[in-house]
Amino acid sequence: MAKDLEKSLKIADQRCIEQGLRLTPQRRQVMGLLLEQEGPRSAYDLLDELQSRHQPGAKPPTIYRALDFLVSAGLAHRLASTNRYLACGHLACDHGHERTLFLVCDQCGAVREATMDTPLKQALNRSLSQEGFTAGTQPMEMHGRCRACR
Amino acid sequence: MAKDLEKSLKIADQRCIEQGLRLTPQRRQVMGLLLEQEGPRSAYDLLDELQSRHQPGAKPPTIYRALDFLVSAGLAHRLASTNRYLACGHLACDHGHERTLFLVCDQCGAVREATMDTPLKQALNRSLSQEGFTAGTQPMEMHGRCRACR
């Protein structure tokens, strides 16, 4: 477990270097908190955690800055529909996670980070171009019940 | 314009009667505010509007209760990613708006309520069943740039 954590943090270091970004100690701590968690967490949950574990004096802007950085660096995701954050589930793979789809279980809160297959991407792109709409980078989210909770 | 508003409110009345729900004067006023608007509005915007136009003493729970009712009755939608509300764009049509996709322009804020075509629905359903995930009723949202803002 702790091994996986360290390994993931190393990958995060690497990803930042590649992009010319700085994974400062503070940002790394927050990334560590995200990696430890099972599911998505709210910013204030993470703030509490950060305060009790690393930085007693941390204030809201501290956690939001770190999270914004991690999201923009592609190391974490923000679930817009529930105001929650989670580590990217595809840290290791290279395949730039464009067009991922989050499946959010409304019962247990679990989030599955699904990648869209080719036919789905194509059908979606066709619909979008028909509307003249250019998709941004924010992933899509779908709510429902996961396999375990059905 | 005002004609359309009245007509839409009549349809809303009808929809409620069909479902055995009560579109009270207060709820009807809020529905009217939603129908008047160009784009999606925040709950507090609507609260201000409600206060200045109909109910000076209205408080947050007033507007949230009305909005929750309208959403659950299928007369309005909530954009989870931006905390905004808008009247359902398909009030007139019968085709129960399951599987709609909101295209949200990050620049101008406009929202287009697109209906998924059959191939897209199929591709999506296949992906979901593969994951063992059962979709709920909440519509999906996609962010990007609309035709006009490109």
Next chain:
DNA sequence: AGTCGGGCGTTACGCTGTAACGTACGCTTT
């Protein structure tokens, strides 16, 4: 040495949403 920008601390504030309680009113049951 000067300056420039990024990261961070700190304060203060605004927006979003709800819990919990009480009241009024219409409906059914007795």
Next chain:
DNA sequence: AAAGCGTACGTTACAGCGTAACGCCCGACT
């Protein structure tokens, strides 16, 4: 008619989410 019941709504108070704005420090580049 009286009692009981559920829904809508008023009201208070609070919890959670997020950011603007300011200033300091420090490393990099000239």
